[in-house]
Amino acid sequence: MTPLVASVFLLLFSVTEIVSAGRDAIQGNLRLPSEASRFFQKIEDDGLEGTRWAVLVAGSRGFSNYRHQADVCHAYQLLKNGGLKDENIIVFMYDDIAFHEDNPRPGTIINHPDGTDVYKGVPKDYTGENASVENFIAAILGNKNDITGGSGKVVDSDPNDRIFIFYSGHGGPGVLEMPDHSHLFANQLIEVLNKKRATRTYKSLVFYLEACESGSIFEDLLPQGLNIYATTAANPVEDSWATYCPGHSPNFPPEYHTCLGDLYSVSWMEDTEKNNPVAETLQQQYERVKTRTMNGDYKYGSHVMQYGDTDRLGMGLLSVYLGAHLANDNYTFVDRHDDDSLPPPTGVVGQRDADLVYFWDKYLKAPKGSARKLEAQQQLVEIMSHGMHIDQSVKLIGKLLFGTERGPEILVSIRPAGQPLVDDWECLKEMVGTFETHCGKLNQYGMKYMRSFANMCNAGIRTEQLAEASTLACAGIHANV
Numbered sequence: 001m002t003p004l005v006a007s008v009f010l011l012l013f014s015v016t017e018i019v020s021a022g023r024d025a026i027q028g029n030l031r032l033p034s035e036a037s038r039f040f041q042k043i044e045d046d047g048l049e050g051t052r053w054a055v056l057v058a059g060s061r062g063f064s065n066y067r068h069q070a071d072v073c074h075a076y077q078l079l080k081n082g083g084l085k086d087e088n089i090i091v092f093m094y095d096d097i098a099f100h101e102d103n104p105r106p107g108t109i110i111n112h113p114d115g116t117d118v119y120k121g122v123p124k125d126y127t128g129e130n131a132s133v134e135n136f137i138a139a140i141l142g143n144k145n146d147i148t149g150g151s152g153k154v155v156d157s158d159p160n161d162r163i164f165i166f167y168s169g170h171g172g173p174g175v176l177e178m179p180d181h182s183h184l185f186a187n188q189l190i191e192v193l194n195k196k197r198a199t200r201t202y203k204s205l206v207f208y209l210e211a212c213e214s215g216s217i218f219e220d221l222l223p224q225g226l227n228i229y230a231t232t233a234a235n236p237v238e239d240s241w242a243t244y245c246p247g248h249s250p251n252f253p254p255e256y257h258t259c260l261g262d263l264y265s266v267s268w269m270e271d272t273e274k275n276n277p278v279a280e281t282l283q284q285q286y287e288r289v290k291t292r293t294m295n296g297d298y299k300y301g302s303h304v305m306q307y308g309d310t311d312r313l314g315m316g317l318l319s320v321y322l323g324a325h326l327a328n329d330n331y332t333f334v335d336r337h338d339d340d341s342l343p344p345p346t347g348v349v350g351q352r353d354a355d356l357v358y359f360w361d362k363y364l365k366a367p368k369g370s371a372r373k374l375e376a377q378q379q380l381v382e383i384m385s386h387g388m389h390i391d392q393s394v395k396l397i398g399k400l401l402f403g404t405e406r407g408p409e410i411l412v413s414i415r416p417a418g419q420p421l422v423d424d425w426e427c428l429k430e431m432v433g434t435f436e437t438h439c440g441k442l443n444q445y446g447m448k449y450m451r452s453f454a455n456m457c458n459a460g461i462r463t464e465q466l467a468e469a470s471t472l473a474c475a476g477i478h479a480n481v
């Protein structure tokens with residue numbers, strides 16, 4: 001298509017838009033003239049009506065989780081390169097990495113063993129405790145009044161705008177973690193997306209999600225027709241994978257003890273940078289990211305999934321959301337079926353074990369007898385004993401509630417496709433709260449038991465029963481340590 005034909009096509013397209021806007025006008029929304037002039041001005045700007053917005057979230061904190069903030073900073077650079085403006089990019093990150101004492105290159109963050117700094121210029125909209133569930137929800141909905149702290153930036157979008165949301169962090173069945181350790185449950189997120197849709201303040205929305213069991217956030221929950229297209233790093237029942245890890249990746253800079261990226265996240269970003277977002281569709285990217293993230297045979301990889309209005313929106317161009325990357329303008333997308341354009345399968349580490357890798361590598365490399373070695377050792381022991389404590393207490397609670405025979409089986413049972421994780425999300429929330437009161441925080445490792453708590457709800461267990469069992473189980477375990 002020549003540029004002229006493309007403009008004519010866009011113009012025709014816009015006429016349909018204005019006609020439909022006219023219908024809105026009849027219903028009392030008389031903003032047509034200004035909308036129209038805004039539109040024509042925008043065509044000159046970037047060949048697209050409306051504004052591109054992005055919300056980027058790194059869901060964790062701590063140097064062992066370096067990679068989530070690296071993913072998000074990288075995504076910021078990619079969007080910025082694509083022409084999105086800072087005023088339209090909202091960043092949630094704890095921001096404890098760049099100047100962390102363990103960072104061998106202070107003030108910088110990399111997302112690839114040979115990568116350059118991706119931290120420079122990243123807006124610090126919601127950092128530290130301000131990177132909360134409440135602020136994330138308020139930012140998506142454009143509710144400035146519900147924001148506490150931070151920059152106050154929200155997605156103040158119009159009906160023609162496109163929204164891109166990217167989350168990278170820790171999750172579990174039906175849940176995502178925010179850096180302040182609070183939980184965002186799948187039903188909450190779906191409700192927010194429904195609400196956003198009801199305000200008619202976007203044309204389409206793309207959600208890229210990296211977390212363990214991330215498929216469980218959308219599967220059987222995200223309705224069709226919201227003009228939302230989502231892909232997730234994993235299906236509802238598996239871990240997602242960290243990559244560019246110490247000891248696993250060629251050219252890995254040995255001074256880093258931590259994984260630098262996550263497999264799905266670096267896959268979509270490196271794919272975008274390598275190809276031309278003006279010529280590559282969401283569906284094409286999904287296929288390529290899926291191939292790379294399966295990492296050979298899925299043994300050390302995960303199933304990338306897609307949800308929502310996949311048929312309709314999947315045909316859309318990446319550039320509609322990510323912008324046009326000028327450096328790549330001369331390339332065209334070639335849909336190759338052989339894999340030689342993909343990097344070979346790389347060493348990866350399950351997201352839930354990545355913190356062990358960090359402390360282990362730190363321990364190995366610290367000089368014998370140093371304070372650093374001792375500290376790393378203590379942290380390793382702490383993480384492993386926390387994991388064992390959670391494992392044991394959940395197991396014991398299952399036996400107390402359902403009996404020795406059925407308990408273990410009920411805790412891990414997976415409902416058939418078509419049935420959500422839990423019927424009563426309030427119950428799940430209360431169960432988790434009750435457990436944490438008596439047994440301590442689940443943290444990133446313990447989130448994998450979200451399904452066990454959901455199964456308790458589905459089996460009709462009441463929170464008082466769980467409270468009783470938790471008191472017993474966790475008192476016993478503490479006494480034994």
Ligand SMILES: *[C@@H]1O[C@H](CO)[C@@H](O)[C@H](O)[C@H]1NC(C)=O
Pocket residue numbers: 127128129130148149150151
């Ligand atoms: C939270 O936001 C407030 C208001 O912008 C700011 O003063 C404070 O420093 C922020 N806290 C963190 C931890 O960034």
Ligand SMILES: *[C@@H]1O[C@H](CO)[C@@H](O)[C@H](O)[C@H]1NC(C)=O
Pocket residue numbers: 326327328329330
């Ligand atoms: C793209 O092609 C144009 C015209 O041939 C050329 O001037 C420009 O330098 C090229 N851009 C890149 C990034 O290769």
